[in-house]
Amino acid sequence: xxxxxxxxxxxxxxxxxxxxxxxxxxxxxxxxxxxxxxxxxxxxxxxxxxxxxxxxxxxxxxxxxxxxxxxxxxxxxxxxxxxxxxxxxxxxxxxxxxxxxxxxxxxxxxxxxxxxxxxxxxxxxxxxxxxxxxxxxxxxxxxxxxxxxxxxxxxxxxxxxxxxxxxxxxxxxxxxxxxxxxxxxxxxxxxxxxxxxxxxxxxxxxxxxxxxxxxxxxxxxxxxxxxxxxxxxxxxxxxxxxxxxxxxxxxxxxxxxxxxxxxxxxxxxxxxxxxxxxxxxxxxxxxxxxxxxxxxxxxxxxxxxxxxxxxxxxxxxxxxxxxxxxxxxxxxxxxxxxxxxxxxxxxxxxxxxxxxxxxxxxxxxxxxxxxxxxxxxxxxxxxxxxxxxxxxxxxxxxxxxxxxxxxxxxxxxxxxx
Amino acid sequence: xxxxxxxxxxxxxxxxxxxxxxxxxxxxxxxxxxxxxxxxxxxxxxxxxxxxxxxxxxxxxxxxxxxxxxxxxxxxxxxxxxxxxxxxxxxxxxxxxxxxxxxxxxxxxxxxxxxxxxxxxxxxxxxxxxxxxxxxxxxxxxxxxxxxxxxxxxxxxxxxxxxxxxxxxxxxxxxxxxxxxxxxxxxxxxxxxxxxxxxxxxxxxxxxxxxxxxxxxxxxxxxxxxxxxxxxxxxxxxxxxxxxxxxxxxxxxxxxxxxxxxxxxxxxxxxxxxxxxxxxxxxxxxxxxxxxxxxxxxxxxxxxxxxxxxxxxxxxxxxxxxxxxxxxxxxxxxxxxxxxxxxxxxxxxxxxxxxxxxxxxxxxxxxxxxxxxx
Numbered sequence: 027x028x029x030x031x032x033x034x035x036x037x038x039x040x041x042x043x044x045x046x047x048x049x050x051x052x053x054x055x056x057x058x059x060x061x062x063x064x065x066x067x068x069x070x071x072x073x074x075x076x077x078x079x080x081x082x083x084x085x086x087x088x089x090x091x092x093x094x095x096x097x098x099x100x101x102x103x104x105x106x107x108x109x110x111x112x113x114x115x116x117x118x119x120x121x122x123x124x125x126x127x128x129x130x131x132x133x134x135x136x137x138x139x140x141x142x143x144x145x146x147x148x149x150x151x152x153x154x155x156x157x158x159x160x161x162x163x164x165x166x167x168x169x170x171x172x173x174x175x176x177x178x179x180x181x182x183x184x185x186x187x188x189x190x191x192x193x194x195x196x197x198x199x200x201x202x203x204x205x206x207x208x209x210x211x212x213x214x215x216x217x218x219x220x221x222x223x224x225x226x227x228x229x230x231x232x233x234x235x236x237x238x239x240x241x242x243x244x245x246x247x248x249x250x251x252x253x254x255x256x257x258x259x260x261x262x263x264x265x266x267x268x269x270x271x272x273x274x275x276x277x278x279x280x281x282x283x284x285x286x287x288x289x290x291x292x293x294x295x296x297x298x299x300x301x302x303x304x305x306x307x308x309x310x311x312x313x314x315x316x317x318x319x320x321x322x323x324x325x326x327x328x329x330x331x332x333x334x335x336x337x338x339x340x341x342x343x344x345x346x347x348x349x350x351x352x353x354x355x356x357x358x359x360x361x362x363x364x365x366x367x368x369x370x371x372x373x374x375x376x377x378x379x380x381x382x383x384x385x386x387x388x389x390x391x392x393x394x395x396x397x398x399x400x401x402x403x404x405x406x407x408x409x410x411x412x413x414x415x416x417x418x419x420x421x422x423x424x425x426x427x428x429x430x431x432x433x434x435x436x437x438x439x440x441x442x443x
Numbered sequence: 444x445x446x447x448x449x450x451x452x453x454x455x456x457x458x459x460x461x462x463x464x465x466x467x468x469x470x471x472x473x474x475x476x477x478x479x480x481x482x483x484x485x486x487x488x489x490x491x492x493x494x495x496x497x498x499x500x501x502x503x504x505x506x507x508x509x510x511x512x513x514x515x516x517x518x519x520x521x522x523x524x525x526x527x528x529x530x531x532x533x534x535x536x537x538x539x540x541x542x543x544x545x546x547x548x549x550x551x552x553x554x555x556x557x558x559x560x561x562x563x564x565x566x567x568x569x570x571x572x573x574x575x576x577x578x579x580x581x582x583x584x585x586x587x588x589x590x591x592x593x594x595x596x597x598x599x600x601x602x603x604x605x606x607x608x609x610x611x612x613x614x615x616x617x618x619x620x621x622x623x624x625x626x627x628x629x630x631x632x633x634x635x636x637x638x639x640x641x642x643x644x645x646x647x648x649x650x651x652x653x654x655x656x657x658x659x660x661x662x663x664x665x666x667x668x669x670x671x672x673x674x675x676x677x678x679x680x681x682x683x684x685x686x687x688x689x690x691x692x693x694x695x696x697x698x699x700x701x702x703x704x705x706x707x708x709x710x711x712x713x714x715x716x717x718x719x720x721x722x723x724x725x726x727x728x729x730x731x732x733x734x735x736x737x738x739x740x741x742x743x744x745x746x747x748x749x750x751x752x753x754x755x756x757x758x759x760x761x762x763x764x765x766x767x768x769x770x771x772x773x774x775x776x777x778x779x780x781x782x783x784x785x786x787x788x789x790x791x792x793x794x795x796x797x798x799x800x801x802x803x804x805x806x807x808x809x810x811x812x813x814x815x816x817x
Binding site: 072073074075078079080081082109110114118121122207208209210212213237263264268269270271273 | 447449450451454455456457458490494497498583584585586588589613639640644645646647649
């Protein structure tokens, strides 16, 4: 029995060829015309008026709650994306997780690429708040993965212990983790590991499926700090991202353990380049090369990444739109970290600090995870340069304090270049 | 155009190779293929039914159900899947069997004289669903709030021994909350992955609350795992009084709903329809907290319970351990027996257990007291 699969083409890079995928795969049935406005899907079951369905957000502190007025809810609550994703599904995580007075979470997710369009009225406000004023309606996001443009980027290893760049990529035409069916998720896995298998040289590596890995492989991945677990954060589980765990989830890494891809965790893919030491330039070079190679390999098979000129790379969480890039270092700053001007310096350099366990962890022994604040509105090259320049400045401050000299708070760097 | 049908049944079929629950035992690829293009009128699909069972592989020793209903129609549209599960879970109950409902407390014999030296408390609980509304895994906020509204309105009319008050989870004060905790009435947002994976905790605590009578002997949970969970209880061993109040209260509530044009989900095959297939029929769990320090250590304890059609739990409820020799003893069955029959089994069974305990206290044998299989 032949089955059909819809793949949505964009006009980007003039990829217009629908190729038959190899034996055992799906034949192409049809594709949607992307030039038209995305059509709403099936009628949503609704017995009550919007006012009776509107969530109680009075105790909530997240971006969704700040912007989802009853009027916006009423306008959008009967719409669906062509895949059947609804507003209620998109906001469920924000309704279930009221948030914290100090930490403002996003409070909504996308179930597919079309979510950002069908529910633009709420997503655009959330994006604007989360990305410091970036307006998807009239701004364009620059993509730049040319690592040769990077200046400097080799840090003093007396201070910088490790360097890392991560991002995510979504496969166009397949629903995102909150909404994907088992078969879609398996298809994401198939497409991605097929491409990764084509990587060569220092990028050649191996895939470890979460359902199939043996005890030794599991232990090795834990020792390497590569293994990801079933999400426990209610922010993720309430959005439905942990369904069917561990089906079609896995970890790929190159033999040298410097390039790592997570499959079907919070996004279709999370791509990570890293090394011990301070050679951020090389980390970013490998990052760009790996991403571009993977993109080329999936395009050979008629696939592409979700991307558009306003939102850049499309990922599940609006906070990761644009570059989806977090470039950072683990850096020891014993004196600077105790200086009361430290937070302001970071702020002006458009950097953020985290503990060395990642988001929502505390620093251990004066070692911090320092990375870029921004994701959207600046290119990959710009953001990595920001981190390089910023970390160099922090190290200079630390050295000055070592010598008993005073430090200066730098002028705030401009956000959208 | 249903894009969810882009892939074949084989490509969508869950990997159940590591699973041990009722759903996994029954759901073959062929069955999945037959069911996956169906949905109830409210849009509940087979994937929705089985999600909790896919996400919770289960345990070789404890056989969970692995399925939930999203509405009354689920049990009809997906009967190919649910009938065998019901049969396996409810002791061979066939798709053609009829379930008897009997909420006449006068039909219970005895039960007012369980030895209070042993029986610390008595309790009967069940659930009810309001016909026409989707069940907790699937209901919208609007539906859930409507269920709450109707329930609070009906309960507000109860008087006499049943007169009481409603505490909405999202509006209760600190003092009210503490009092409800002290009374052991307060229910929390579910943490069990069995419940979370089916979507029952969405929008918490919106539309949820606790109602209880002033005497604190009749309690109703609104919109937790079912539309309504109804509990009658008191300290001591007067199960007859507990069951009286249970029947009177339930019957009164049902009348009040009918006056407003609503009825409970019920049919003559499945009895009362609830979210989990394990609670069909009577949805009734009647039990006592009883001290059995000697009997519980006896090698035949398990066998005795089995023959009496009873089950033991710790005093914290399902999946807890016994403390200080005190056990929660209740009926094992839900479907295929009436409410009176099940509570009769508890009353008669607990009487026998106490007799055995007394024998063992006195250093005597219990062999002659061994019951036949009910």
